[in-house]
Amino acid sequence: MVTIDKTDRPGEIRTPVDPADQAGDAKLIFIGRARTPWNIREACPKNLREAREPGGFARIEVDPEWRPGLRDLEPGEAIIVLTWMNQARRDLLVQAPRHRESLAGVFSIRSPVRPNPIGLCVVRLLACDAEAGLLEVDALDCLDGTPILDIKPWRAGVDVPPDPTPR
Amino acid sequence: MVTIDKTDRPGEIRTPVDPADQAGDAKLIFIGRARTPWNIREACPKNLREAREPGGFARIEVDPEWRPGLRDLEPGEAIIVLTWMNQARRDLLVQAPRHRESLAGVFSIRSPVRPNPIGLCVVRLLACDAEAGLLEVDALDCLDGTPILDIKPWRAGVDVPPDPTPR
Numbered sequence: 001m002v003t004i005d006k007t008d009r010p011g012e013i014r015t016p017v018d019p020a021d022q023a024g025d026a027k028l029i030f031i032g033r034a035r036t037p038w039n040i041r042e043a044c045p046k047n048l049r050e051a052r053e054p055g056g057f058a059r060i061e062v063d064p065e066w067r068p069g070l071r072d073l074e075p076g077e078a079i080i081v082l083t084w085m086n087q088a089r090r091d092l093l094v095q096a097p098r099h100r101e102s103l104a105g106v107f108s109i110r111s112p113v114r115p116n117p118i119g120l121c122v123v124r125l126l127a128c129d130a131e132a133g134l135l136e137v138d139a140l141d142c143l144d145g146t147p148i149l150d151i152k153p154w155r156a157g158v159d160v161p162p163d164p165t166p167r
Numbered sequence: 168m169v170t171i172d173k174t175d176r177p178g179e180i181r182t183p184v185d186p187a188d189q190a191g192d193a194k195l196i197f198i199g200r201a202r203t204p205w206n207i208r209e210a211c212p213k214n215l216r217e218a219r220e221p222g223g224f225a226r227i228e229v230d231p232e233w234r235p236g237l238r239d240l241e242p243g244e245a246i247i248v249l250t251w252m253n254q255a256r257r258d259l260l261v262q263a264p265r266h267r268e269s270l271a272g273v274f275s276i277r278s279p280v281r282p283n284p285i286g287l288c289v290v291r292l293l294a295c296d297a298e299a300g301l302l303e304v305d306a307l308d309c310l311d312g313t314p315i316l317d318i319k320p321w322r323a324g325v326d327v328p329p330d331p332t333p334r
Contacts, residue, residue: 013235024194025314026251028283029186048325066282068180069260071272078328079274082285084193093236105238105297107246107318110325115233116195116316118249118285122326130272138329147192149283151274154328158215159289161245161321162305
């Protein structure tokens with residue numbers, strides 16, 4: 001069980017009820033876990049750009065029952081990895097993030113602290129051994145052992161927003 | 168309760184246990200729902216590009232308890248909307264999607280059918296009434312009423328993959 005620090009900073013606004021204590025509306029299953037060089041939150045890069053700089057390893061281990069689903073993933077392609085940031089609290093609607101001066105609504109920032117702490121990493125697949133359930137990617141900005149929820153191909157045609165529409 | 172068709176196509180491979188029947192490793196809460204013109208799966212566009220063509224409305228209704236988190240979202244910016252595709256089955260590892268000739272591993276395609284049916288829409292925010300919990304976006308490719316899990320700002324610096332690394 002992870003112990004989560006719940007000291008609030010000035011101006012922060014909590015949810016009326018902590019989502020972590022609610023019965024929940026749907027259930028996730030973990031399909032594997034991330035392997036990264038970062039074992040404590042303080043050492044974890046704050047985004048993928050920073051994670052790429054030191055050039056540490058980044059791997060995904062997929063559990064045996066899901067490995068047939070790795071078929072057709074090709075090294076070189078870009079993928080989206082969804083993670084479950086299980087060391088993040090879930091009860092802050094307005095936050096004062098470490099790397100920012102002002103308060104911000106949770107849905108306007110990429111903080112791991114959110115009602116559903118789903119992390120999103122757009123990365124390059126470097127190697128894939130489907131049988132062993134091992135994927136090597138160019139970077140991951142999450143803690144070692146972070147549960148993996150999904151892997152999807154990234155598509156420039158839908159995953160880049162269209163130009164702003166004149167209003 | 169949604170009734171899900173579970174007829175398999177030739178060559179498809181199921182998970183040993185249906186994830187929908189498992190106790191689950193983590194619990195999601197729904198923060199709101201999508202409002203789209205599509206009420207049945209057959210009418211639903213297969214991706215965001217197709218959803219933009221007819222130009223129908225696309226809105227997100229955020230429930231009252233989460234609305235303080237909408238602060239600082241600005242019309243014109245690009246956002247990532249995560250949805251819970253609750254009408255999709257979860258037990259197919261290798262699939263023969265409707266729009267494709269051959270079989271494919273679930274993690275190599277964007278099918279809504281996946282162990283954790285989390286949908287991802289990169290869209291442009293057109294209007295935001297934080298107090299009323301109403302967001303208007305340029306498109307959503309999900310069914311009307313689809314639960315919303317998260318809203319994040321899209322960032323070109325981290326959400327576009329780096330160029331392929333020479334190997």
